[in-house]
Amino acid sequence: MASVSSQPQFRYTQPPSKVLHLRNLPWECTEEELIELGKPFGKVVNTKCNVGANRNQAFIEFADLNQAIAMISYYASSSEPAQVRGKTVYLQYSNRQEIVNNKTAADVAGNVLLVTIEGDDARLVSIDVLHLVFSAFGFVHKITTFEKTAGFQALVQFSDAETATSAKTALDSRSIPRYLLPDHVGPCTLRITYSGHTDLSVKFQSHRSRDYTNPYLPVAPSAIDGSGQISVGMDGKKLEPESNVLLASIENMQYAVTLDVLHMVFSAFGPVQKIAMFDKNGGVQALIQYPDVQTAVVAKEALEGHCIYDGGFCKLHISYSRHTDLSIKINNDRSRDYTIPNIPIVNSQPSILGQQPVQMIAPAVPQYNGAQFAPTDQAVMPQPSAGWGPTVPAVPQSVPLQMHNQPYMPPGTLPQPSQMGPGMMQSGAPPATLPPYHRGHVQ
DNA sequence: AGCACA
Numbered sequence: 001m002a003s004v005s006s007q008p009q010f011r012y013t014q015p016p017s018k019v020l021h022l023r024n025l026p027w028e029c030t031e032e033e034l035i036e037l038g039k040p041f042g043k044v045v046n047t048k049c050n051v052g053a054n055r056n057q058a059f060i061e062f063a064d065l066n067q068a069i070a071m072i073s074y075y076a077s078s079s080e081p082a083q084v085r086g087k088t089v090y091l092q093y094s095n096r097q098e099i100v101n102n103k104t105a106a107d108v109a110g111n112v113l114l115v116t117i118e119g120d121d122a123r124l125v126s127i128d129v130l131h132l133v134f135s136a137f138g139f140v141h142k143i144t145t146f147e148k149t150a151g152f153q154a155l156v157q158f159s160d161a162e163t164a165t166s167a168k169t170a171l172d173s174r175s176i177p178r179y180l181l182p183d184h185v186g187p188c189t190l191r192i193t194y195s196g197h198t199d200l201s202v203k204f205q206s207h208r209s210r211d212y213t214n215p216y217l218p219v220a221p222s223a224i225d226g227s228g229q230i231s232v233g234m235d236g237k238k239l240e241p242e243s244n245v246l247l248a249s250i251e252n253m254q255y256a257v258t259l260d261v262l263h264m265v266f267s268a269f270g271p272v273q274k275i276a277m278f279d280k281n282g283g284v285q286a287l288i289q290y291p292d293v294q295t296a297v298v299a300k301e302a303l304e305g306h307c308i309y310d311g312g313f314c315k316l317h318i319s320y321s322r323h324t325d326l327s328i329k330i331n332n333d334r335s336r337d338y339t340i341p342n343i344p345i346v347n348s349q350p351s352i353l354g355q356q357p358v359q360m361i362a363p364a365v366p367q368y369n370g371a372q373f374a375p376t377d378q379a380v381m382p383q384p385s386a387g388w389g390p391t392v393p394a395v396p397q398s399v400p401l402q403m404h405n406q407p408y409m410p411p412g413t414l415p416q417p418s419q420m421g422p423g424m425m426q427s428g429a430p431p432a433t434l435p436p437y438h439r440g441h442v443q
Numbered sequence: 444a445g446c447a448c449a
Contacts, residue, residue, distance in 0.1 A: 023444050051447050059447075090444060101448050
């Protein structure tokens with residue numbers, strides 16, 4: 001057997017081709033960037049980006065062979081290498097004569113994303129958590145989840161390709177923040193491509209699919225219990241009926257948990273309308289009312305079992321209340337209606353920036369817009385700024401979630417950044433208060 | 444830094 005024809009291609013002896021092979025591209029290079037790169041030498045008729053295992057290779061096809069030769073020749077003798085986003089790109093003739101099968105659905109920017117959730121516990125990621133994660137970039141119309149050979153996957157539908165692209169860019173290859181997942185769930189990494197779909201068909205609201213544009217859509221029979229509420233979790237386990245009101249009991253309460261502390265903790269997930277605290281069974285419990293069930297679900301999932309303070313102090317146990325609207329008769333240090341302005345607060349601290357707990361917490365929450373910590377003599381708190389409510393539009397410029405490939409903290413605690421007192425819990429570092437994710441950093 | 448596809 002002669003080893004003639006199967007020589008490695010890494011030669012300077014590739015025969016010319018209209019198609020150039022590019023390597024060492026920056027991660028997730030776009031075809032616009034490829035066209036820019038080739039344009040000075042001729043007409044780029046086709047491109048293919050994100051090629052190869054690392055998705056850092058690409059092809060450019062010129063209309064004419066001489067144009068490809070011009071580009072190769074130029075960079076062969078240039079002192080400046082070809083660059084994309086400041087990164088040197090290596091060029092050579094491709095061993096093929098044309099780009100075939102250029103665009104797959106995954107390459108064409110569309111309004112629907114195909115999300116693969118990787119990780120041993122991927123199946124335990126609820127549709128509500130996915131909704132929360134993707135809502136940071138814009139209104140999520142629909143989500144469907146399903147199991148394929150690729151694993152646990154979801155289709156997430158946005159209004160338009162631009163919004164979908166911003167979500168894809170920020171979230172692809174990142175992990176769902178730990179604080180959004182139950183304690184026992186391992187890391188879950190998101191792999192995102194575009195889907196060919198433009199409009200998902202969601203027949204029922206269920207644990208597998210949701211249509212957020214249509215609140216009147218019937219709930220899947222399989223997910224209904226006697227009270228008519230969704231009662232089946234992702235894993236098929238029965239759940240207590242969801243409610244917009246949460247019942248939180250506080251275990252091991254070594255430190256005083258005030259109304260304001262609760263308000264701050266629970267406001268991380270959406271506007272808190274009302275809180276009522278009371279003693280029960282020798283412990284303290286509180287009812288926390290959100291405007292909608294979605295927000296309560298997310299808050300419950302994020303906070304359940306977490307401690308407000310380091311060291312296992314003030315551990316929260318959260319369940320759904322049967323209440324839907326609390327009746328707050330008086331605003332005092334045990335109960336408050338944040339929806340009614342100008343009701344005098346009886347027997348209360350004048351400001352939530354009061355003495356102890358808030359100051360303790362503040363250092364753990366960098367870069368918040370400050371609204372929540374501003375002294376307020378009224379009982380009314382400003383609406384949280386970021387789009388954590390299911391229907392609140394997101395702030396496209398900053399991504400409130402911190403997505404890390406490494407889960408960033410042991411559950412239930414924060415590192416101790418504060419100079420005094422016990423640290424605030426991790427879950428209490430509200431998503432909306434985290435430093436914005438900075439785009440454009442070099443990978 | 445080394446040739447792809449749903």
